[in-house]
Amino acid sequence: MTLKIKDDKPFLRDTSKMLWDGEPAHAEVKDMSPHISFAQITSDVVNSLENPRPIYWWAIAVCVFMIAVGVACEVYQYRTGLGVSNKSNTNVWGVYIASFVFWVGVSHAGTLLSALLHLTHSDWRKSVFRYAEAMTTFALMTAGLFVLVHLGRMWQVYYVMPYPNERGVWSNFQSPLVWDMFVIGTYLTCSSIFLYTGMIPDLAVFRDNIHDGWRKKLYTFLAMGWQGTDRHWRNFRVAYLTLSVYLIILAVSGHSVVSSDFAMSQQPGFHITSFPPYFVVGALYSGNAALITVFIVLRFMFRYEQYLNMDVLRKLVRLTFALAMIWTYLHLIEMATVWYGHDTAARDQLYFKATGAYAGWWWLFNFLAIVCPWVMAFRRWQTNLPVQMVLSLLLNVGMWLERWMIVAPTLGHSHYPWTFDFDQWPSFVQWGILFASFGWFALLILIFCKVFPAVSMYELKELNYARKVEAHHALVGEPATKGAH
Amino acid sequence: MSIANLLQNWSRYRDTHPYGGAKPHMGYKWAMAIDMDICTGCNACSVACYAENNLAVVGKEKFLNGKSMHWLRIERYWHDTPEPTDPLQLTAYTASGAGKHFPDQGAHFLPIMCQHCEAAPCETVCPVGATNHTQDGINSQIYNRCVGSRYCLVNCPYKVRYFNWYNYQDPATENVWPEPLNQQLNPDVTVRSKGVMEKCTFCVQRLRAVMVDARTEERLVREGEVQTACQQACMAGAISFGNMLNPDSRVGKQWIEQGVNIALDVQSKNEHVGDNTPKRGYRILENLRPYPSVMYLEQVRESSV
Numbered sequence: 210m211t212l213k214i215k216d217d218k219p220f221l222r223d224t225s226k227m228l229w230d231g232e233p234a235h236a237e238v239k240d241m242s243p244h245i246s247f248a249q250i251t252s253d254v255v256n257s258l259e260n261p262r263p264i265y266w267w268a269i270a271v272c273v274f275m276i277a278v279g280v281a282c283e284v285y286q287y288r289t290g291l292g293v294s295n296k297s298n299t300n301v302w303g304v305y306i307a308s309f310v311f312w313v314g315v316s317h318a319g320t321l322l323s324a325l326l327h328l329t330h331s332d333w334r335k336s337v338f339r340y341a342e343a344m345t346t347f348a349l350m351t352a353g354l355f356v357l358v359h360l361g362r363m364w365q366v367y368y369v370m371p372y373p374n375e376r377g378v379w380s381n382f383q384s385p386l387v388w389d390m391f392v393i394g395t396y397l398t399c400s401s402i403f404l405y406t407g408m409i410p411d412l413a414v415f416r417d418n419i420h421d422g423w424r425k426k427l428y429t430f431l432a433m434g435w436q437g438t439d440r441h442w443r444n445f446r447v448a449y450l451t452l453s454v455y456l457i458i459l460a461v462s463g464h465s466v467v468s469s470d471f472a473m474s475q476q477p478g479f480h481i482t483s484f485p486p487y488f489v490v491g492a493l494y495s496g497n498a499a500l501i502t503v504f505i506v507l508r509f510m511f512r513y514e515q516y517l518n519m520d521v522l523r524k525l526v527r528l529t530f531a532l533a534m535i536w537t538y539l540h541l542i543e544m545a546t547v548w549y550g551h552d553t554a555a556r557d558q559l560y561f562k563a564t565g566a567y568a569g570w571w572w573l574f575n576f577l578a579i580v581c582p583w584v585m586a587f588r589r590w591q592t593n594l595p596v597q598m599v600l601s602l603l604l605n606v607g608m609w610l611e612r613w614m615i616v617a618p619t620l621g622h623s624h625y626p627w628t629f630d631f632d633q634w635p636s637f638v639q640w641g642i643l644f645a646s647f648g649w650f651a652l653l654i655l656i657f658c659k660v661f662p663a664v665s666m667y668e669l670k671e672l673n674y675a676r677k678v679e680a681h682h683a684l685v686g687e688p689a690t691k692g693a694h
Numbered sequence: 695m696s697i698a699n700l701l702q703n704w705s706r707y708r709d710t711h712p713y714g715g716a717k718p719h720m721g722y723k724w725a726m727a728i729d730m731d732i733c734t735g736c737n738a739c740s741v742a743c744y745a746e747n748n749l750a751v752v753g754k755e756k757f758l759n760g761k762s763m764h765w766l767r768i769e770r771y772w773h774d775t776p777e778p779t780d781p782l783q784l785t786a787y788t789a790s791g792a793g794k795h796f797p798d799q800g801a802h803f804l805p806i807m808c809q810h811c812e813a814a815p816c817e818t819v820c821p822v823g824a825t826n827h828t829q830d831g832i833n834s835q836i837y838n839r840c841v842g843s844r845y846c847l848v849n850c851p852y853k854v855r856y857f858n859w860y861n862y863q864d865p866a867t868e869n870v871w872p873e874p875l876n877q878q879l880n881p882d883v884t885v886r887s888k889g890v891m892e893k894c895t896f897c898v899q900r901l902r903a904v905m906v907d908a909r910t911e912e913r914l915v916r917e918g919e920v921q922t923a924c925q926q927a928c929m930a931g932a933i934s935f936g937n938m939l940n941p942d943s944r945v946g947k948q949w950i951e952q953g954v955n956i957a958l959d960v961q962s963k964n965e966h967v968g969d970n971t972p973k974r975g976y977r978i979l980e981n982l983r984p985y986p987s988v989m990y991l992e993q994v995r996e997s998s999v
Contacts, residue, residue, distance in 0.1 A: 289867055290888040291842070292859030297760025299853060301844040361842015361857065361889025368822040368841050373696035378823065378839070386821035386843055474849040475815055475982055620848065624979055627769045627806075628853040630760050 240333040240520045241672045243680040250516075250673065254411075254666050255418050257511040258659060265510050265655065272652035279645020282638045283358060291361055294638045299630035300620045304639040305359035306470075307613040308646060311495065312352035313393065313467050314488070314608065315650075318496025319345030320400065320460040323407070324453035332675070333524045335668035336516045340507060340658065341500055342404045347653040348496075349397040351646050356389075358642055385469045392466040396459045403452045409435050409445065411662040427660075464489045471615065477554035478562075478619035483546060487539040494536045494578075495608035497529040501601035503654060505594055507663060516664050519592040526591045533582035533604070540579070540611075554624050566631035567618040574614055577607025721914050722830035722905075723987075724896050725938040725956070726922075727948040727975075728805055730993040732932035735803030740766045742927030743807075746897060748883045750862035750870040763856045765894040766924055769804040802993060805933075807924070808833060808854045808894035809978065809986030812956060816846035816855065824891070830905075831938075831987060832896050840890040847891065851979045854893055861888035896935070897922040917943045938987075949975070949989055959983045 286293050296303050319341035326334040357363045369390045371379045380387045413435035416428040435441060468488035471479035481487075504525060508517040547559050562571045581603050590596045621631050657663065743749060743766045750763045810833045817825050817833065824839035825846055847855040860868040863876075863885050871879060879885060882899040886892050897920075904920040917936055925933040936943035938956070952975025954961045959980045961973070974992040977985075 290858070290860035292756070292761060295759070296859070298762070298847065298856055299760055301847045301857060359843070361844065361891075362840070365841045368839065371700075377696060377699045379696075379700065381818075381820050381823035383818045384821040384845065385819065386845055390821070470845075474819060474845075475851065476848055479848075623853060624851045624982075627804075633760065 239676070240336070240518070240524075241669065241676045242515065242518075243673065243676040245515060245673055247670050247673065250666055250669050251414055251418060253512075253515065254662050254664060255415065257513065257663070258415075258424075261511050261659065262509065265659070268506075268510070269652065269655055272648040272655065275648025276645050276652065279642045279648070282641035282645070286358075286638050286642075287363075293636060295633060295636035297630055297633050299623065299628055300617065300633040302359070302616050302620060303633070304613065304635045304643050305355050307609070307616045308643050309352050309355035309359065310467055310488070310612045310615075311609045312348045312355065312646065312650070313464060314492030314612075315496045315499045315605075316345040316348035316352070316396070316400070317460050317464060317489070317492035318500050319343070319348075320456050321493055321496070322500070323403065324456040324460070327450075327453045328457070332672055333521050335672045336513075336518075336521055336664050337500065337504060337525065338668075339404075339407065339665040340503060340654070340663045342400065342407065343654060343657045343661075343663070344496075344499065344503060345400045346397065346404055347650055347657070348499075349393060349400065350653065351650045353393065353397070354646065354649070355642075356393075385466065385473045388466045389470060392459070392463050396463045399452065399456055399459055403449075403456055405431075406445075406448055406452060407665065408661060409433060410437065410442075410667045411665060413437065414666055415662070424660075461489055464492045476619060477552060477624060478547075478558035478622070479615070480552075480555065481543055481547065483539060483543050487536070487543055490532060490536045490539055491608060491611065494529065494532040495605050497525065497532055498601040498604035498608070501525055501529065501597055502605070505598045505601075507658060511658060511663060513664060516669060522594075522597065523591045526585045526597060529601075529604075530582055530585040533578070533585070537579050537582075558619060558622050561622040562614060562618050565618065565622065567614065567621075570610055571614050571618070574607050574610035577603050578611055581607065720829045721937075721939060723938040723956075724810070724831050724901065724935070725945050725949065726810075726896070726925075726933065726935045726988045727945045727952075727991065728988065729932045729934075729991040730803065731974075731991060732930045733803050733805065733928075733993075734930060735768050735770065735801065736929070737768055738927040738929065739805055739924035739933065740764055740768060742923040743894070745878070746880055746883070746923035747895070748879050748885050750858075750868075752862070752870070756859075761857075761859050763858075763862075763892070765854070765856065765892070766805055766807040767854075769806055771802040771804065804978075804990070805924070806852060806854055806978075807988070808896075809852055809984065809988045810894075810896060811984035811986045813983060813985045815849040815851065815982075815984055819845045819849045821845065830901075832898060832901075833893075834898065835891060835893055835895065837884055837886055837890045837892065842889040842891065844891065851982050851984065855891050856893060858886050858888045858890050858892065863887070914940065916940075948991070951975075952989065952991065954989050956985060956987065959985070 294303065294305075319338075322334050323338040323342040323345075326338070357366060360366055369380050369387060371382075380390075409432060412428050413432040416425065416432045419425050419428065465485035465488065468484040472481055472484035474480060501522070504517055504522060507513055544559060547555050550556065562568070581600060584590050584596065584600055590600075617633075618631075621633065622629055743764070744751065747765060749765060752761055752763060756762065810831065812827075812831070814825070814827065814833050817827060821843055822839055822841055824836045824841070826834050826836070828834050842857070844857055847853065847857060862868050862870040865872075871885075880899075882903075900920050900922065901915075904915050908915045908919075915937060917940055920936075922933070922935050925935045934944045934948060936945045938946045938949060940946055949956070952961075952973050954973075954975040954977065961976055961980065974994065975989050976992060977989055980986075
């Protein structure tokens, strides 16, 4: 039996040994090795819950520390007033709104992988989509926190909802913020349901393989009596497909609505027609970069080297590069429309971004988000873990800066000079809460991976079966006719 | 009741802007006109506004940090002259140190408060409907309803909304009115708490008082019956305020005289219409079409006469 090696120059691809010894030989296989048995997949995933590498606990400690910093900042801000975040009556939004957009953006990659690539039968997604879908849910939860932190009177946030009340007062349905509330709420609900629904067969496997303790009770409850019968699987397939179709619509409309927070206003620099596609693609781009980061972390931390392997990483990196190029095009075309447009205020705004007080940050973001992804175009770097780790973090720094460059310089440079205000540097409170948001997100992901299957066992088994069939046909010299689906 | 409200009251979301003045059945459209030819930039209006509306005096540090609460601010612009082409004049021009400023002609002043736009950009974006248009043409702000998303300020082209970044009446942190200064607070006006947006109300507490009186006497408010605080404090009489629909009102006459139509976005400024008098009336950032209720009368300079 031969393994399917994809190119005939293995020495060029031998980058897998550059990090962490004991890189298994099946780094060379196509997305899934046919040599792994079903039982091994089950035991690998079940065991990963119990014994991650020790660095897992250090990571948890760091996350808790980061959250503590943010909670301290928020308590201070809550008690004293939003003024301590150092905004002004011109720069009324700041890091909070930029981070809100950033986190909503991160959530989109999960939906792309789990729903869109599910529809297109891209089999390589099977090992990564579960944690990607979890990232969707957790990134939305993080984004929701930024809405609360941003509000002047967060204790009255429920005014935004059109709940029945004796005053007959409703929220203002003209406002993009109300659309935001609806779309983020719907997206969060649906992605949670989607995440849970997709996990039910795996939870049943856990239920059957773990024999005592709180885990047994939890999985028994969550598996909802899944027996794996033919009828169960048929219903499951239909439900999962329906949800994935629905979620794609939500993902596209989600960030379009977030972009209309800006595009619907008449602030020069916000009032740009091409914002919705620009935001959606930017969201997929930064979300995919975040996927790569989490990919490398989980691969090491939970010993998932066989499943989160180099071929999958390569495909993720290529996808990210493609999205980066689409985003670059939309970014340039957005600037071009402003440049050629007749709106002098918006054009001055663009000049200000490139030459004014925020010019350094603006050029840095352009470098990080446009130039850096070109590293991903080179085959030799595509599976180099240290390079991809640093690169994916840099891309997300660039994409965060992009959101901040949409918010901060735009508000500082409005219609006429009296309203200009360039030197509002966010205070430690804003930075502290941003810092904490990464800890909060990482903590949720780490806890999720310790409690739930971070890679999908049943889909891996499907993929594994398909690869076994292929390997068999390669051995007996017949063309394989059957894919994973 | 709320379901019925949802089903029945959709018409109020379908109003087309601009109204072109107030809802006609009210009989009121409060408007303002400010004559820049008379304004001396003395800031008395701003001070009066502070006193009348319980505005917080935030102090130098916060003021420079952009957290001031002046509902009415005097913007100051220096006359911008091109550099003389004549070398002799250029030498004198440079030697005077004037640069682009032209101190001989002094500064231009522009008192800016909420323009009470008929198609107000702030109103459409507020998620909770805390800022609304009243039927007498005022852009109102409901402090109790405000959640502090600050979207209204983002969308306001004039940036005349002011956010309560701190609790200015809290003795523990920011006490703007320590004893006995709290005795000077106007009892007719709310002292705003932290986290809400506030802005010029056209002294709505005064308007409501006279409107109630007028209604009991079954008439409309007469011209001169009510003044805003800034109007009252302006010693030169540059500010006129009143019910534009009242044919006797000074402000209504000024708007007609200057050919400024509240429902149009292009005015006849500098056009010689009828009696061959150049029109001076304009509204700020009219091209964005917020249809403001405040008209400014352009300052006439010696050089431009």
